[in-house]
Amino acid sequence: MTDGDLLRDDARTREAFKRGDRWALTEVYRVYYPLVTTVVTRGFGGFRGFFNPADRDDAIQSIFAAAFEQKARLRYNGLDPYTAFLRGIAQNVVRRMLERRTKFMRTDGQPELEHKEVETAEAQFLDAEAIQVVRAFRETIQEPVQRQILASYFVDGDAEETIAKDLGITRYKVRKTISLLDRRMRRYLKQHGLP
Amino acid sequence: MASRNLKRTKALCLRYLDPNRPWTGADDRELRELVRTHAECSDWYNRSVSIHRSLVGASPGLPSAFERERMLLATMDAVSRAESQRAHFGLRWVVPLLVAGAVGIVVISTQRNVPENAPALAPIDSDYFGARGSGAADAIGVGVGITGVTESNQAYEVTASETSLYLDDYLRITLSRTADEYPFVFVFGVQPDRQPVWYEPDPEHGGLSSVSVSKGEAIPLGGSGDPIEFKLSGRHVTGALTVFALFSQKPLLQSDVARMLSTLPPTASADTLTAEMYETLAPAAGTFIVTSVSSVIRGGRREAAQ
Structure with missing residues (x-):
């Protein structure tokens, strides 16, 4: 998206x-989601970005809700990059969120490196033992098709149709496997005393 | 003891991360509001999604692709509701004018784009609950039928004499096509005062336009080997259900069908819906025919037995 801009270039x-x-x-x-996540995780100006998943996810949803309002859609002129227009909306939404709350620290420092935030975020909500346990779940999945569907569906976000085509199975089988994986995850958490 | 807010947050988090359950704009709004305003709810959400992300192997700091799809769907749902409300607000002023001409529109539009040898559509109105079509293709070369399937995999055809489905059963939809001119089909269900239920294409699973339909008699969605069955309690409520199958020469966009439905009152009869489909969707569909089958969903079997 550094060179092209979907909404500006595609009438x-x-x-x-x-x-x-x-x-x-x-x-x-889908196309502008990375831009929005950059704004909410890295921040802008003196704001260093939201730290925890609840705030980040709330901000992402609030930004897209604002951008998809009819008035906002019609206001985009089609000449300037939509990235700049959306960034403006995103920053306004975040400012409103910050004004409503006082728990976020503003600093003048540079944004932290993302990998550092990621590690810290996980460690803050799960103790070390729990992290080990949940990370070990994937090792319990031996069936290659199930492993592939776990990665394609939950991590890469591929559509069921695409997964079915790639694996040469029916879409119904894909759905069944997703349900099976979900049940296995829940059972695994229960066995290890996690919610 | 967990507070009421925390209990609700736990329930919503379970639903949010469950690929077998639908997630709506209203669910998303409620969850975000709870998480925004209650620290205990925020903590629970952070813990739940962190576990989910680690389990599936996604980056812990950002939503997994699965969560992203849930968030996208919720956003789309919210936009759709907002557009629908705006359309209904507009309709309040034009409905009195349209009502006067409604009968004429129905008569004219139901004939549009239908082949000369097509039989007249059976009359259905808001009081008609009988099932139409067993899924067998009739003289027009296409047909739709529905079958109920119990938890123990016992199938029962929904016919004129046995019109009920049960909420704790599954719905199997069968399609028939002998005619060459309708290679695509779009299948959805309508219940009064409810959002449409998308069967195929299903936007929740990446479906954006009509799917191709094989030639044959009473072929279930998903194929005979692996029929797709929809858990009725998942996205339906008790009451009337009409399943529409729109057979067409060119694929229809899900967004076009959704927009057409959003302009109609949520209590519109099957007749009105059919007429509007011919009026609005036929130009994009090429040769086009609307088939439907109606039934009633009753409560659980256990309740019915008592």
Whole structure:
């Protein structure tokens, strides 16, 4: 997205987005999601980004909700990069969130490196033993198809149809395997006394 | 003892991270609000999603792809509801004018794009609950049927004499096609005062347009080998259910169908819906025909037996 800009460069998608067509909104969400996560995790100005998942996820949802309002959709001029327009919306949403709350520290320092935040975030909500236990779950999945579906569906975000095609199985089998994996995860957590 | 807010947050987190259960804009709004305003709820959310992310091998600091899809769906749902409310607000002013011409529209539009040899559609209105079509293709070359499947995998066809489905059963939808001119199908269900239930394509699973339909008689969605069955209690409530199958020459976009439905009152009859489909969707669909089957969903079997 450094060179191109979907909504500026693609008139069809832009018009559909302005009309509120679901496919265009979906495309915009997917394409500009990394930009929004950068704003909420790394911050801007003196704000160093939200730290915990609850705040980050809330901010992501609030930013897209604001960007997808009809007035906001129609306000985009189609000439400037949408990245700049969306960044403006994102920063306004975050400022409003910060104004409503006082628990976030503002500093003038540089943003922390992402890998450091990630490690700290996980450690803050789970003790070391729990981290070991949940990380070990994947080792319990021996069946190659199940391992592949765990990664493709839950981590890479591939659609069921794509997974089915890649693995040469039916979509129904993919759904069944996702259900099976979900049950195994719940049973595993229960066995280890985790919620 | 856990507070009521925390209990609710726990329930919502379970639903949020469960791939077998739907997640709506309203669910998402409620969860975010609880997490935003109660520290104990925020702590629980952080812990739940951190566990989920570690289990599946995603980065702990950001939503997994699965969560991202849930968040996307919730956003889409919220936009769709907002658009729908705006459309209904507008309709309040034009409905009195439209009502006068409604009968004419129905008569004209149901004939649009239907082949000359097509039989007249059976009359259905808001009081009609009988099932139409067993899934066998009739003279128009296409058909839709529904079958109930119990937890113990016993299938029962929903026919005119046995019109009920049970909420604790599964729904199997069968399609028939002998005609060449309808290679695509779009299947969804409608219940009064409810959002449509998308069967195929299902946007929750990445479906954005009509799917291709094989030739044959009473073939279940998903194929005969692995039929897709929908848990009725997942996305339905007790009451009338009409399943529509839109057969077309060109694929229909899910967004177009959703937008068309959002412009209609949530209590619109199957007749009104059918008429509007021909009016709105036919231009994009090429040769196009709407088939439907209606039934009633009753409460659980155990309740019915008492």
